[in-house]
Amino acid sequence: MLHTFAVYVDNKPGVLNRVSSLFRRRAFNIESLTVGHTETPGVSRMTVVVDTDEYGARRLEAHLYKLVPCRRVDNITAAASIARDLALIKVAATGEARTHVMQLVDVYRARIVDVSPESLVIETTGTEDKIDSLLEVLRPYGVVEMVRTGRVAMARGASSARRSVAPPSRPAPVAAESGGDVSHGSV
Missing domain, CATH: 3.30.70.1150 (ACT-like. Chain A, domain 2)
Structure with a gap:
């Protein structure tokens, strides 16, 4: 069965590679993948379609949540979408x-x-x-x-709109930005 996931991730270099590597390592074939900006600055949304059973979908969702750049994962397969x-x-x-x-x-x-x-x-x-x-x-x-393109999908109604995704926190300043003082963090 085809399962559609909406995966909200930090919009940073290497994130797509990390997510797709998880699919490869777990032997899931991606049927469709689209990525784009969201209404939240610094957050992108991946719509991923995978052919797997219910157990595989639950496993995949759990593994996606473990990835650091993933902020939210919604399996919208069964939802009105x-x-x-x-x-x-x-x-x-x-x-x-x-x-x-x-x-x-x-x-x-x-x-x-x-x-x-x-x-x-x-x-x-x-x-x-x-x-x-x-x-x-x-x-x-x-x-x-x-x-x-691949599939883009969104839940109908206000169901997912109530669960917003917070923008990424600002990273610690680099030495050049902080006047060379990096004593507030460990190296």
């Missing part, structure tokens, strides 16, 4: 084929974001199934290139 992917799809389309592709874009409520004499670039957001379906109907026209 909203999940979306984004895809950009370049399709070879000229003449009559272009008209058909444009009609398909309308049916799927996607958008054309670039037009050239030989191709169209389509932007679509939605569930993984919706994007897969659009890709299938576009294949006969010639999908030249495609890029896709």
Whole structure:
């Protein structure tokens, strides 16, 4: 079963490596991973999708909490949530084929974001199934290139909004910032 985790971490170099290394060490394959800023300065949110059973999901959540840069971990798999992917799809389309592709874009409520004499670039957001379906109907026209984000997900309602994540504390000053005096800390 696919489990979706919202992992709040310090926005610092090396954090993504530490989190992904935990998945590797525990032999979990990451199906989807997206990372971005949150409403809290200095905190990023990772949306991680993993194919595992309930026991594996609980184990993974416990291990994530042990990592120092992790501030909060939510398994939002069973929660009422909203999940979306984004895809950009370049399709070879000229003449009559272009008209058909444009009609398909309308049916799927996607958008054309670039037009050239030989191709169209389509932007679509939605569930993984919706994007897969659009890709299938576009294949006969010639999908030249495609890029896709991983899943982003958020719990519905006020459930997770009540549990805010505190911004990271300010690190101790470096010797140059403190006028060379570092006596307040150990070296």
